[in-house]
Amino acid sequence: MMDAKATREGYGDGLAELGESRPEVVALDADLAKSTKSINFKEKFPERFFEMGISEQDMVATAAGFALSGKIAYASSFACFITGRAYDQVRTSVCYSNVNVKLVGSHAGLMTGEDGATHQALEDISLMRSLPNMKVIVPGDYFEAKIATKKAAEIPGPVYLRMARAKTPIYFNDDYNFTLGKGVVMESGSDVAIIACGAPLQYAIEAAERLKKDKIDAAVVNMPSIKPLDAKLVSKMATQAGAIVTVEDHSIYGGLGSAVSEVMAEEGLAPVERVGTKDVFGESGKGPELYKKYGLDSDGIINAVKIVMGKRK
Amino acid sequence: MKLDSHKDLEQKAREIRREIIKMLSISGSGHPGGSLSATDLMVALFYHEMNYNPNEPLWPDRDRFVLSKGHCCPALYAILADLGYFPKEKLKTLRKLNSPLQGHPSYTHIPAVEASTGPLGQGLSVGNGIALAGKLDKKDYHVYVMLGDGEMQEGNVWEAMMTSSHYKTDNLTAIVDYNNLQIDGKVSEVKEVMPLKDKFKSFGWEVFEVNGHKMKDIVKVLGKARKKKGKPSVIIAKTIKGKGVSFMENIVDFHGVTPNEEETAKALKELE
Ligand SMILES: Cc1ncc(C[n+]2csc(CCOP(=O)(O)OP(=O)(O)O)c2C)c(N)n1
Ligand SMILES: [Mg+2]
Numbered sequence: 001m002m003d004a005k006a007t008r009e010g011y012g013d014g015l016a017e018l019g020e021s022r023p024e025v026v027a028l029d030a031d032l033a034k035s036t037k038s039i040n041f042k043e044k045f046p047e048r049f050f051e052m053g054i055s056e057q058d059m060v061a062t063a064a065g066f067a068l069s070g071k072i073a074y075a076s077s078f079a080c081f082i083t084g085r086a087y088d089q090v091r092t093s094v095c096y097s098n099v100n101v102k103l104v105g106s107h108a109g110l111m112t113g114e115d116g117a118t119h120q121a122l123e124d125i126s127l128m129r130s131l132p133n134m135k136v137i138v139p140g141d142y143f144e145a146k147i148a149t150k151k152a153a154e155i156p157g158p159v160y161l162r163m164a165r166a167k168t169p170i171y172f173n174d175d176y177n178f179t180l181g182k183g184v185v186m187e188s189g190s191d192v193a194i195i196a197c198g199a200p201l202q203y204a205i206e207a208a209e210r211l212k213k214d215k216i217d218a219a220v221v222n223m224p225s226i227k228p229l230d231a232k233l234v235s236k237m238a239t240q241a242g243a244i245v246t247v248e249d250h251s252i253y254g255g256l257g258s259a260v261s262e263v264m265a266e267e268g269l270a271p272v273e274r275v276g277t278k279d280v281f282g283e284s285g286k287g288p289e290l291y292k293k294y295g296l297d298s299d300g301i302i303n304a305v306k307i308v309m310g311k312r313k
Numbered sequence: 314m315k316l317d318s319h320k321d322l323e324q325k326a327r328e329i330r331r332e333i334i335k336m337l338s339i340s341g342s343g344h345p346g347g348s349l350s351a352t353d354l355m356v357a358l359f360y361h362e363m364n365y366n367p368n369e370p371l372w373p374d375r376d377r378f379v380l381s382k383g384h385c386c387p388a389l390y391a392i393l394a395d396l397g398y399f400p401k402e403k404l405k406t407l408r409k410l411n412s413p414l415q416g417h418p419s420y421t422h423i424p425a426v427e428a429s430t431g432p433l434g435q436g437l438s439v440g441n442g443i444a445l446a447g448k449l450d451k452k453d454y455h456v457y458v459m460l461g462d463g464e465m466q467e468g469n470v471w472e473a474m475m476t477s478s479h480y481k482t483d484n485l486t487a488i489v490d491y492n493n494l495q496i497d498g499k500v501s502e503v504k505e506v507m508p509l510k511d512k513f514k515s516f517g518w519e520v521f522e523v524n525g526h527k528m529k530d531i532v533k534v535l536g537k538a539r540k541k542k543g544k545p546s547v548i549i550a551k552t553i554k555g556k557g558v559s560f561m562e563n564i565v566d567f568h569g570v571t572p573n574e575e576e577t578a579k580a581l582k583e584l585e
Contacts, residue, residue, distance in 0.1 A: 031463060031497045051497060053466035053504030054433055081432065114342040114408040116416035118383070118431030285410030293410065 004167040007198070008106040010145025011163050012037025015074055018150045019045045025153060026066050028052050028075040030059045036076040036106040036163070056081045060089040060103070067099035072153050079105025079121035079162055083128055094158050095131045102152045103128075106163040108138075109249030110277070110294060111199045111287040113165070120282035121162075126254020128160040129227045135180060136227040138162045138197040138248070138256070143172035144224055151178050164199040164249070166287050171201075171222070183230040185237075189219035192305050193237035196247035197223045197256050199287075200275075200296050204247050207301035218305060229259045238270035243308040245273045247301055249291075252276040273308035275301055314396060316360040319528040325395075326356040326528070330557045331584045332391035332404060338577040340407040343416065345561060346568045348388040350492040350525070350552040351459060357531040358457055359392050362539070367397040370425045376454050377443050379428045381436020382461035382490065383417040384569070389426060390414050398425045434467025436460065437487060441473055444482040455539055456485040463495030465506040471516075477545040478517030486538040487518075487547040490525065492554035494565050513547045525550030558583055 019025050019041055028050045033039040042049040052059040056077050063073035075082065082105045083090065094101045105124055112120045128136050135155060139145035145163060152159040171186070183195070187208050196204035201222055208218040219241055223230060238244055244264065246257040257274030264272050277294055291297040295304075316322050329352050337343045355378075359365075363376040380389050387407065394401045399413070406412035413422040417431025428439045440458035447454050464470065477485060489509060493500050500506055513520045519541045523534045531550070538546035554568070555561030558580040561572075572580055 029497075031466075031495050031503060033497050035496075051503050054463050054495065055466045055468060055504070057468055085432065085434075114340070114416045116408070116431070117419065118417045118429070283410070284408045284412065284414075284416040289410045 002169040004169050005142035006164060006167050007139045007142060007145035008037050008163040008165060010139060010142040011076070011104055011106065011149050011161065012040035014146035014149030016040040016044050018153055019048065022072065022153055024071050026050065026071045026073050028059050028063050028073060030054055030056045030077045030081070032077050036104060038074070038076045056085045057089050060086040060101070061093045063101045064093035064097060064099050067101050068097065072100045072102065074102045074104060076104035076106065078119060079108035079124045080119055083121065083124040083160070087127060091131055095133045098133045098157045100157060102159045102161065104161045104163060107165040108162045109164060109199060110282045110290040110296065111164050111166045111249055113287045113290070114284050116284040117281035122251045122277050122282060123254065124162060125226055125250050125256065129254060129259065133157050134227065135159045136162070137224055138226055139224050140198060140201040140222040141168060141171045143170060143174060143176050144178055147176055147178040148224065151180070155180055162198065166199060168199050169202050178224070181225050181228040181230055183221050183223040183225065183233045185219065186222050187218070187220040189217040190241055191217045192243045192245060192309055193219040193221060193241040194245045194247060194301060194305070195221045195223050195234065195237065195256065195260055197226060199249050200247045200291065203291065203296065203298045203301055207298040207305065210298055210302060211305060216305065223256060226256050226259055229263065231263045234260055234263050235267055235269060238264060238267070242270050242312045244270050245275060245301060245304045245308055247275040247296065249296060250276050252278055271308050271311035273304040275304045314360055319532060322356055322360055322528045322532070325360050326353050327584050329356055329388065329391045329395065331581055333387045334558065334572060334577060334580045334584065336387050336391065336404045336407045337571040339405050340409065341571055342408050343387055343571055344384040344569050345571060346494065346554040347382060347385040347461060347490065347492070349556045349558065349561065350554045351385050351490045352388050352556070353526050353528060354459070354488055354490065354531060354550055355388050355392060357528060357535060359396065361532055362535040363457070370398060374452060374454055377427050377456045379430070379436045379440045379456065379458045380418055380426065381430055381458050382433060382464050383430030386418045389418060393423070393425050399423070433461065433464040434469035437470055437473035438476065440485055441476045441480070441482055444485040445480055447484055454484065458485065458487045460487060460489050462489055462491045462493060462500050462506055463503070465489065465509065466504050474513070474516045474518065481543060482545045483542050485545050487545065489547065489549045490552050491549055492552045494554040494563070494568065496568050498565060509549055517544060519544050519546045521546065521548045523548055523550050525552035526556055
């Protein structure tokens with residue numbers, strides 16, 4: 001069995017380490033510190049942690065104030081609330097002012113499970129990606145989350161980090177070099193390229209493995225950087241494989257699938273099939289059950305591979 | 314179902330608490346603490362104060378109950394099942410795939426929940442809309458909105474409080490479940506919301522205070538709130554999070570942790 005840890009744990013551990021080397025880092029949370037794991041920072045640096053209560057809009061604008069005064073402010077809550085409830089605060093106080101606020105949304109997507117639709121952000125990438133100055137990162141494992149959390153302090157201006165609640169397999173280690181705007185080829189392949197981000201990365205890898213039996217040679221790319229997207233890598237994979245499948249625990253509108261499709265529309269290199277939710281809200285259930293129902297498991301990905309391969313030129 | 318004696322209401326509250334524990338024990342996920350703290354208030358509303366018809370959930374003249382602190386829906390589901398809105402068997406499907414009993418109440422799944430909630434802070438605004446529509450339509454119905462004390466930290470609530478008093482929604486009563494606990498700790502330590510009485514007063518509300526576990530007093534104060542004309546009413550109900558189950562009472566971790574097998578047996582015994 002592969003080691004597994006949640007990306008939100010990577011956030012908590014990364015932030016607590018960052019606090020040591022960067023005294024200008026402050027953290028804010030909105031009554032979810034135990035869930036987002038910002039509590040790890042709170043325990044080490046109580047004087048630099050600000051519990052804002054159930055007040056996400058207030059929290060995000062307060063973080064902007066810290067950033068306007070020379071701090072690097074990390075503000076966390078569930079992905080649905082930090083991007084949705086506080087949207088105009090993110091848009092104006094954070095992005096328009098282009099300040100050093102790092103927003104961290106945990107419990108993103110269907111993997112959140114039993115809490116149901118209200119708590120399963122399936123549009124947060126879309127919301128954040130459309131804002132000028134905002135960078136969007138969706139880590140694929142614990143270490144990528146931890147390292148990206150620390151790296152975000154070096155990235156000027158607003159950053160959105162999207163984390164998941166559930167434990168997912170570990171692929172990297174502490175030596176991993178996360179670079180904004182760069183994807184990582186996990187498996188090479190010449191028939192189709194599966195480009196994934198976040199929790200479903202494990203199913204993309206599983207799908208590629210299963211496809212070998214059908215003599216389909218699938219590449220798998222982990223694409224943590226949704227904005228800026230690694231367009232060069234996307235084009236390279238499209239040229240090599242001739243067909244692309246995108247996979248994300250998010251709506252097919254506005255997320256990774258849209259970002260990749262935009263590149264393909266401009267370059268005209270390969271057809272794209274998008275795996276994600278299709279204009280629907282989520283619902284209660286266990287994460288893996290929901291992945292099956294909404295086609296985000298390896299069956300769903302294989303299905304998308306077969307469709308897109310039929311469209312290859 | 315109308316219960317007039319507070320003894321019967323207390324008995325009903327015990328039954329509902331048992332259902333909440335059973336439901337959460339089966340689902341293995343959900344929120345016991347706030348469900349149990351609001352149970353007595355909700356039982357008094359549904360079994361004494363409110364008018365409705367389970368055979369016609371959308372009866373236009375019904376009183377409305379909006380559970381703004383939507384995570385406490387196990388209490389609401391237990392009551393709706395007991396009243397016959399859906400079969401009791403369904404309670405076993407809480408939070409399971411394809412169940413109408415979503416982790417947070419969904420109007421499109423169960424119309425009797427009146428409004429979809431879960432993200433805190435929106436219910437009072439929705440309640441104001443329902444109350445104002447009732448006035449436009451010359452209806453007599455009354456709107457009840459149940460809020461958490463931690464939820465009072467949401468700015469949206471304070472915007473809605475001004476809307477209520479500005480539009481004199483005297484056909485609306487807000488109830489604050491004042492258990493002084495949220496997720497990260499005591500409300501007074503996370504971010505103080507008190508003095509709520511003075512705050513509501515200065516926002517133009519009629520304020521009542523009650524022990525949220527004393528059936529006799531709850532029934533009385535609900536009657537007074539409905540009768541108050543000219544301004545909206547709020548009932549600040551002092552409660553104990555986890556009320557009725559000794560090892561859950563006032564324990565912050567039972568906000569969102571369900572009882573294991575042993576704890577379930579113990580809780581059900583205490584609630585006999
Ligand atoms: C907008 C929003 N932010 C955060 C949450 C997560 N959350 C669920 S319950 C809760 C604490 C609620 O405390 P309180 O209102 O006091 O309710 P109670 O004690 O009755 O459970 C929080 C922060 C949420 N549901 N909605
Ligand atoms: Mg409370």
